[in-house]
């Protein structure tokens with residue numbers, strides 16, 4: 289494991305997520321508390337999850353006076369996540385990054401609002417590609433704004449990893465719950481199932497008609513291939529079609 293030793297990186301990470309009193313923040317993989325301690329100082333309610341009992345013991349001692357932190361012995365891959373809105377600030381183990389992102393971003397009913405994460409650089413690049421390479425990544429990137437804030441050099445950790453990391457900021461996009469979310473899923477499944485077909489035709493298969501105007505409003509060229517549409521454009525299209533009541537197969 290690689291532990292953060294750069295205070296500026298920790299400060300920037302926490303600041304980007306902007307937790308404060310009244311917020312619930314989950315930290316996944318708290319280690320010795322490099323993030324947990326300054327996180328507690330924001331006044332937010334903190335749940336610090338760590339599976340190594342040697343760390344959780346030390347953390348409880350270190351944070352004995354902080355009434356707003358709960359240290360939880362548990363596995364971040366399986367522990368129950370809050371049902372009410374929450375934030376995540378964490379430097380997550382590289383080896384379980386996909387599992388954790390899946391847990392946070394996949395479920396339709398996820399209560400995640402915002403997350404500031406330190407992840408492996410290449411992983412962050414894949415997540416933040418304008419045109420995601422799979423339907424799963426597109427689902428994440430369309431419902432959440434995934435932003436690579438900055439590179440975090442290997443020397444900011446101890447022991448230093450062989451690759452650099454990245455500060456990743458995740459923010460939920462508004463308007464993609466309920467019907468819009470359902471439509472988005474259908475659009476992405478259709479597009480990633482047939483990425484070499486013109487987007488107008490792929491979308492028409494889902495909506496039952498050719499929505500030229502909504503596509504234009506979202507800056508999508510109707511003859512572009514479905515596999516070249518950006519996550520941001522898919523998000524805008526799902527919202528636009530839902531807003532204009534044109535998402536049903538028999539509309540238009």
Ligand SMILES: C[S@@+](CC[C@H](N)C(=O)[O-])C[C@H]1O[C@@H](n2cnc3c(N)ncnc32)[C@H](O)[C@@H]1O
Pocket residue numbers: 289290291292293316317318319320321322323337338339340343362363364365378379380381382384
């Ligand atoms: C990359 S270190 C980060 C530690 C600390 N947050 C820091 O920045 O210095 C990851 C931490 O996650 C813990 N960890 C690894 N796998 C875990 C899992 N499945 N569930 C909970 N914690 C885990 C490790 O014990 C380690 O303390």
